[in-house]
């Protein structure tokens with residue numbers, strides 16, 4: 001009840017309580033009338049136009065997590081293994097993409113990291129190899145390559161995929177983590193910035209998915225794709241305004257469902273992995289300057305904390321591997337329960 005009061009604001013909560021007690025009385029004050037009585041009405045559930053956050057031009061580096069067990073020392077279902085498979089991770093140089101690449105590597109996959117930031121991609125490759133070696137000193141390392149790509153450019157996607165295939169021969173899995181968010185009130189959001197965001201989040205997902213699908217179809221091979229969406233593709237989180245981002249992630253989610261149906265007969269599965277608020281190096285840096293925003297976010301998460309990038313490791317391996325062989329067109333939300341309240 002307390003939680004509900006917090007989410008919907010005290011006046012509307014009052015209305016609900018009274019409404020429940022007097023259900024059926026037509027003369028009862030309407031929500032709209034009550035909302036007019038206080039300047040604060042609805043404020044817990046509204047966006048705040050004063051929050052403006054541009055995607056920064058330089059970002060902190062990420063490093064692999066140390067939160068994985070030493071090699072495969074514990075028994076697990078063989079269907080979770082990614083051995084003998086090659087996975088492309090777009091946006092894999094940093095943040096969630098890097099941790100998901102690590103999860104797939106730890107489960108046995110060869111990895112192609114593709115990113116706009118080529119030097120970070122190469123650093124990520126080195127870090128992954130060092131991590132693998134420290135955890136498996138006597139095993140031969142997987143093949144890990146790093147490549148430049150601009151996911152929003154078709155020619156860049158085509159040439160990057162060709163470079164990946166010359167290093168890895170075949171590809172089985174695609175994880176699309178390249179994407180970004182920005183916060184502007186909708187009526188002030190410059191259209192060029194919106195187009196740039198959609199080009200990365202939506203076009204970039206589509207271009208990589210269709211390029212990898214063509215490769216799989218030519219080989220008549222099965223494959224699995226995991227599109228990184230967001231809980232914002234299903235709900236409107238507050239208080240930061242981000243309408244174009246939310247719409248882009250709704251597009252990613254439905255693109256996954258649509259392509260899943262289109263390619264089901266070809267043995268290509270497509271699913272959407274939708275994180276909630278995740279504490280990456282970049283989000284941590286942004287929230288350092290905005291402690292009130294962190295508090296507001298955390299207060300709305302039933303599990304009472306932001307996710308760690310590591311919280312996506314099991315989810316991405318599940319969706320990428322044969323463990324999810326009969327799952328396609330699905331959305332898996334990893335959000336601490338945010339979207340079910």
Ligand SMILES: NC(=O)c1ccc[n+]([C@@H]2O[C@H](COP(=O)([O-])OP(=O)(O)OC[C@H]3O[C@@H](n4cnc5c(N)ncnc54)[C@H](O)[C@@H]3O)[C@@H](O)[C@H]2O)c1
Pocket residue numbers: 059090091092093094095096097114115116117120149150151152176177178179180181200204228229230231274275276277278279280282283
């Ligand atoms: N961090 C979160 O809380 C959160 C929550 C929900 C969803 N997501 C989604 O997860 C994905 C990864 O987010 P993150 O937090 O790791 O972000 P990040 O900024 O740390 O990493 C994104 C990576 O994508 C790369 N990239 C950006 N534009 C590109 C382009 N045009 N071509 C190729 N690479 C490009 C960047 O260089 C960067 O390495 C995004 O799609 C994001 O929307 C993040």
